[in-house]
Amino acid sequence: TQLLEQSPQFLSIQEGENLTVYCNSSSVFSSLQWYRQEPGEGPVLLVTVVTGGEVKKLKRLTFQFGDARKDSSLHITAAQPGDTGLYLCAAKSGGSYIPTFGRGTSLIVHP
């Protein structure tokens, strides 16, 4: 059973469209990170959220942590081909210092 469920698993859109991907769990997390990974490369940290209800913006990317700290969303405005990649959420819960990863959302943005 995957502790972190990411949806959708795959997403194929046209340049300029908006999209939202989700990371959900029944567990409460102390912190949650979003990463973007390109094929054959390491995950690149995009953002860390720690406070329930927190919203962070990174250019066209908006990250939200749920009020109960059990879920998070990533919204991309006006997607560009350079946004193509695997978006992974990773979260720590309880006293663990090791994050659990979701399976990721594979995004393709067509020109």
Next chain:
Amino acid sequence: AAGVIQSPRHLIKEKRETATLKCYPIPRHDTVYWYQQGPGQDPQFLISFYEKMQSDKGSIPDRFSAQQFSDYHSELNMSSLELGDSALYFCASSLGVGSYNEQFFGPGTRLTVL
């Protein structure tokens, strides 16, 4: 800014051979984590070290061992390689351990076992 360095980037080995993967953390980072990522899978945690001592252990096979040296670099030693060990191996580093510490990943080593 300096990032996590891993070497080699690609490695091809035969079954039953041994392999050593190296990781150089971001300067001043004292914690190193090793992950294994199979095709289409999320990264699976293997083992971590904080201040040269093993801090957490995940799904690392008994055939694998790792250590962190005085300069904080780490090596993952893999023996009796099996076909199923073919994967991307990532190292990540952080400053300290804790619920809020952020992990920064290296570019990975792609291991292929033939």
